Amino acid sequence: MAFTNSQGRTQSSLSDINVTPFVDVVLVLLIMFMVTAPVLQSGIDVAVPKTKTVKEITEERLVISIDKQQRVYFGNEPVNIHDIPQKIREKIRDPRGQAIFLRADESVPFGAFATVMDAVKQSGVSNVSIVTQPLSEKNGSTR
Structure with a gap:
């Protein structure tokens, strides 16, 4: 989106996406899955040969x-x-x-x-x- 300032120059607004919060959420989810994955696999106690x-x-x-x-x-x-x-x-x-x-x-x-x-x-x-x-x-x- 472009707009004109008081001196008559055309400027565009910053439209960059901030990915830092997204990366934080993904890392937290990754850690949660890493911690819970071994628990999910060992549901039944079986001493295999x-x-x-x-x-x-x-x-x-x-x-x-x-x-x-x-x-x-x-x-x-x-x-x-x-x-x-x-x-x-x-x-x-x-x-x-x-x-x-x-x-x-x-x-x-x-x-x-x-x-x-x-x-x-x-x-x-x-x-x-x-x-x-x-x-x-x-x-x-x-x-």
């Missing part, structure tokens, strides 16, 4: 967990084992192309693990990754 080879998780997938008391969780919500195929079909559009993480406590009997695995397979998902933790140096090697 330890193995020598562990693949690093790079993408976010659906997670089914089995805790020590053999309770089954879909994400962070408790679920009946018979409802797992239906819940997976509701969340996933293409079950054949999608992968699911399965976390089970190391004290869970294999029969309970196999039953949950079968329920996942009934939904049409063929790529199931079993979540493990890496062995630490003091526990893993006996050289």
